[in-house]
Amino acid sequence: DVVMTQSPLSLPVTLGQPASISCRSSQSLVYSDGNTYLNWFQQRPGQSPRRLIYKVSNRDSGVPDRFSGSGSGTDFTLKISRVEAEDVGVYYCMQGTHWLMYTFGQGTKLEIK
């Protein structure tokens, strides 16, 4: 099974400052079609999750451009260029390379200092 490991698990950030979350997989997430199916989700307090990024670096519709994803193979990063109050919540990476056998990271709780 693929294990997804996020760090840090807690991320206090000052408003307007950047934030970065790391996600590592226990095996390569490169699929046989050449794509890497690594997603990032945001879950605000009391809400259902919503995806921010798919296939490492593609922003979903309506996602602000202050969110960006990068990485390859087994190492991935979600960056927020300038944290806003509405960004408070928990962020999860999820591998979708192993089709229909998905795995989430433990989650990173972002809070405002």
Add this chain to the structure above:
Amino acid sequence: EVQLVESGGGLVKPGGSLRLSCAASGFTFSSYSMNWVRQAPGKGLEWVSSISSSSSYIYYADSVKGRFTISRDNAKNSLYLQMNSLRAEDTAVYYCAVIVDAFDIWGQGTMVTVSS
């Protein structure tokens, strides 16, 4: 409006059974694989089970294998999760979700509590 609406959650005793439903609308349900994801109180997201668009492929997390059964009825635009031999550790909010390149859709979740 594109949406998923879960139902069927509730309080059940250990060893009991429950059947969750997820009603889809606003998109071509029969074209997409579907998923159940759960979240125990105060915990992270856990993938539970997935089913391909035509039900040809079905997968389960090890934690529920042999106890839970996922199914779908494309004519009714509905997804199901039959949960048997429930344990305290199955207590969670259960979400149904579509997660594909083009979009993702999540329901509001339904709470399952396993307690005597």
